[in-house]
Amino acid sequence: MTPATPATPLLEARALSFHRQDEPVFGPLDFRLDAGELTLIEGDNGSGKTTLMRILTGLLRPEEGELLWRGEPLSWDRCSGEVVFLGHQLGLKSELSPRENLRFAIGLHGSREHSQVDDALARVGLAGFENEPVRKLSAGQKKRVALARLLLIPAALWLLDEPYANLDRTGIELVNGLLEAHIAHGGAALVTSHGAVQFHGGEPQRIRLHD
Numbered sequence: 001m002t003p004a005t006p007a008t009p010l011l012e013a014r015a016l017s018f019h020r021q022d023e024p025v026f027g028p029l030d031f032r033l034d035a036g037e038l039t040l041i042e043g044d045n046g047s048g049k050t051t052l053m054r055i056l057t058g059l060l061r062p063e064e065g066e067l068l069w070r071g072e073p074l075s076w077d078r079c080s081g082e083v084v085f086l087g088h089q090l091g092l093k094s095e096l097s098p099r100e101n102l103r104f105a106i107g108l109h110g111s112r113e114h115s116q117v118d119d120a121l122a123r124v125g126l127a128g129f130e131n132e133p134v135r136k137l138s139a140g141q142k143k144r145v146a147l148a149r150l151l152l153i154p155a156a157l158w159l160l161d162e163p164y165a166n167l168d169r170t171g172i173e174l175v176n177g178l179l180e181a182h183i184a185h186g187g188a189a190l191v192t193s194h195g196a197v198q199f200h201g202g203e204p205q206r207i208r209l210h211d
């Protein structure tokens, strides 16, 4: 795999656009994301944030434009081991516990060196809930289980669709802390939000989608 250089962004979109029934959802969009950068995709309900995420994760095909991963056409095969996606569907098995769900995720995607499931659960505020079936957790607690995956799975790029949804104030700070640490260690993140995000780790790049 070609290593990213300062001249080669991790992810690049060129004139990317998407339509539904001939109506434009968004675009044309141009952006680039380098290692150590955060980009916020902002826009009202229905402006196309999730659609863009679905394109980036290979669930939808863009109709026009180009997406490049490390300078070459993006394909999920090429980048799947380097990307973690957190969407509206959290991808948790409700009959399993947080500990079991995270072990399952590690089995699929591998784990970072020195990362421990129970440490990750404690970090997201779920110490004491390790063995509870996920179906018994609140919406915010489920979201925290999904966020713990970010601490465990190695990835250069985090794609986070509305990571703040269902979280209380400490949960929002938790997401910002995870993002700040990821960026500080040379990771990159693309984050959607329909609200104003206060990020304390430096001014992020912002892409505004319009209705």
Ligand SMILES: Nc1ncnc2c1ncn2[C@@H]1O[C@H](COP(=O)(O)OP(=O)(O)OP(=O)(O)O)[C@@H](O)[C@H]1O
Pocket (backbone or CB within 6 Å): 020, 025, 043, 044, 045, 046, 047, 048, 049, 050, 051, 052, 194
């Ligand atoms: N499965 C679908 N079939 C048809 N149209 C859809 C589908 N999913 C989304 N849309 C339409 O595409 C547009 C963009 O939706 P999208 O979910 O990407 O917006 P969003 O910015 O993520 O919204 P929100 O902030 O409410 O999550 C909307 O007009 C929506 O009605």
